[in-house]
Amino acid sequence: MLTIDTKQQAVFEKEIRQKQVIPELCQHLRDKHAKAVAQLNDDQLNLITEKSVCSAEALGLTSKNDIYSFVSLDMDLFPGFYTHPAVQAFFKDAKPDSPTKMIDLFTSVPFEVWNQVKMRPVDG
Secondary structure (H helix, E strand, C coil): CCCCCHHHHHHHHHHHHHHHHHHHHHHHHHHHCHHHHCCCCHHHHHHHHHHHHHHHHHCCCCCHHHHHHHHHHHHHHCCCHHHCHHHHHHHHHCCCCCCCHHHHHHHHCCHHHHHHHHHCCCCC
16 A cells, blocks of 8 residues: 655645646736736746745645635735734634635624735735
């Protein structure tokens, strides 16, 4: 029987991310969020997108829809939104196996928090 340890799994997932997920997401951002990414060259967009995907995965997002939603928010409307304490608390308490964490986030986090997120300065 073939056994894959966690280190091998991480390498495999990174390969998939770099060869499939990141290019698809970058194209999605160019198509759907053109204004937000217009000043980025392809290498910059790839790097920032990969960083955002890694942040999404670190917060437990696994579904394609959740990751696309997370990255789109991070790159366009609310850069760094996931660093807000209320958003972090949501992810800490979220069900690990939920494929709709981003929808749950939108319906759980109060409107006032999104206003605070929008007003926060972005590092970078």
